[in-house]
Amino acid sequence: MIWFLLALMLGTMLVGVPVLLSIALVGYVGVAAVPDLVMPLFAQKMFAQLDSFTLLALPYFILAGGLMSASGMSQQLVDFSRVLVGHLRAGLAHASVVASMVFAGISGSSTADASAISAIVIPTMKKSGYKAGFAAALIATAGTIGAIIPPSMVMVVYGSIAQVSIGGLFLAGVIPGVLVAAALMFTIKLYTYHPDYPELRVTHGRFEWRALGRSLVEVWPALMGPVIIVGGILSGVFTATEAGAIACLYALLLGMLYYRRIGWRDLPRILIEAAVMTTMVSGVIAVAGASGWLLAYLEFNAGAVKFVTSFSQNPTVVLLIVAAVMIVLGTFVDSLAVLLIFAPVAISLSKTYGIDPFQMGLVMVMCNQIGSVSPPTAPLLFITTGIAQCSFSEVNRHVWWFMLAETLVLLAVIFVPGLASWLPRYFLG
Numbered sequence: 001m002i003w004f005l006l007a008l009m010l011g012t013m014l015v016g017v018p019v020l021l022s023i024a025l026v027g028y029v030g031v032a033a034v035p036d037l038v039m040p041l042f043a044q045k046m047f048a049q050l051d052s053f054t055l056l057a058l059p060y061f062i063l064a065g066g067l068m069s070a071s072g073m074s075q076q077l078v079d080f081s082r083v084l085v086g087h088l089r090a091g092l093a094h095a096s097v098v099a100s101m102v103f104a105g106i107s108g109s110s111t112a113d114a115s116a117i118s119a120i121v122i123p124t125m126k127k128s129g130y131k132a133g134f135a136a137a138l139i140a141t142a143g144t145i146g147a148i149i150p151p152s153m154v155m156v157v158y159g160s161i162a163q164v165s166i167g168g169l170f171l172a173g174v175i176p177g178v179l180v181a182a183a184l185m186f187t188i189k190l191y192t193y194h195p196d197y198p199e200l201r202v203t204h205g206r207f208e209w210r211a212l213g214r215s216l217v218e219v220w221p222a223l224m225g226p227v228i229i230v231g232g233i234l235s236g237v238f239t240a241t242e243a244g245a246i247a248c249l250y251a252l253l254l255g256m257l258y259y260r261r262i263g264w265r266d267l268p269r270i271l272i273e274a275a276v277m278t279t280m281v282s283g284v285i286a287v288a289g290a291s292g293w294l295l296a297y298l299e300f301n302a303g304a305v306k307f308v309t310s311f312s313q314n315p316t317v318v319l320l321i322v323a324a325v326m327i328v329l330g331t332f333v334d335s336l337a338v339l340l341i342f343a344p345v346a347i348s349l350s351k352t353y354g355i356d357p358f359q360m361g362l363v364m365v366m367c368n369q370i371g372s373v374s375p376p377t378a379p380l381l382f383i384t385t386g387i388a389q390c391s392f393s394e395v396n397r398h399v400w401w402f403m404l405a406e407t408l409v410l411l412a413v414i415f416v417p418g419l420a421s422w423l424p425r426y427f428l429g
Helices: 002-014 021-032 040-050 054-070 072-086 091-107 109-128 134-146 152-164 166-172 173-192 208-237 241-258 263-298 300-309 317-331 335-353 355-372 379-388 394-417 418-428
Strands: none
Touching: 002 021, 002 054, 002 173, 002 263, 002 317, 021 040, 021 263, 021 335, 040 166, 040 263, 054 072, 054 109, 054 152, 054 166, 072 091, 072 109, 072 208, 072 300, 072 317, 072 335, 072 379, 091 109, 091 134, 091 208, 109 134, 109 379, 134 152, 134 173, 134 394, 134 418, 152 166, 152 263, 166 173, 166 241, 166 355, 166 418, 173 300, 173 317, 173 394, 173 418, 208 241, 263 394, 300 317, 300 335, 317 335, 317 394, 335 355, 355 418, 379 394, 394 418
């Protein structure tokens, strides 16, 4: 029964059925096939999945990301990044990574990160001679930092399901997020030595402290966003859910009063876009949570733990198996759905093997993001490919090297638990 349901979900997604409908179909088929269950129970479990105070942070952070994108912060951050690292070889490429990392501390979304940064940077990179496929692959992969560095909507979702501290998960993503950015910049550095990429060996001006100071005057309010959000959570001033509301208010004030890019006429459009996005994500969370409950009822979690135990009792090996399964499945189906359905399994494995919950959570989130740039699904690649106006095959040639860089950071998190757990344990005890 379990394998039939999983195969049905995978098959429907592969033929193009929307993720929400695929998971719901599998859930209803499973409930109908079990004599002891009744159909209304699936709807009840969907509602119970969304009946969470922690998940209230989700619409707030989505709205905050929309307000920040509309306020023009992304342009300010790109300009700041160019002043900071634009004088290096392949300065535009390095600046795109830095901008993605900083914007990640504001948007909380890899989709928003990739969309906002690519719309600004890719046209400039193409005018400077960069290959369109290279630019699209780089910025899509850099966009994954948006879900790793706090605040992160994916961490909010995972934390609410796993009953793990959202603030702790936010802290767990700081060091790995910076390492991902460093790994991507190192990969760019290696590209500068390749004879087929002469445009990457070009420098643009030199570093000037005066220019950096002027840029900081413009961008410092945006840089204060993540400090306020994470600092408020850690100091106990507000919860993660309340932090989302604070982020919305802060973004609205900046957009209307400081940058003056948002007017009253813009608010209906921003609110509608945020509502649509919230509805889509909430729908997937609801049906995935109910389907996860069904799999647990059918003892899928216990079976998965037993299966992994047959391979090894070593927590590191367990994490490697979890990562491999997550990445492979994320290559073919929606990575968020994979995260939601297998989160209960990850929790069971974490408790059975004594794995730090913050380390397990970060491994799940990073695998989720690697899946979002893994062809053939790769939603972030489709966003940047459309903006770059190039073929998917051209992007596909470059993305594997950047995926390798991010995978190496994932392996570092698996083999060195302190990369994910040190900051949460230091601040939260």
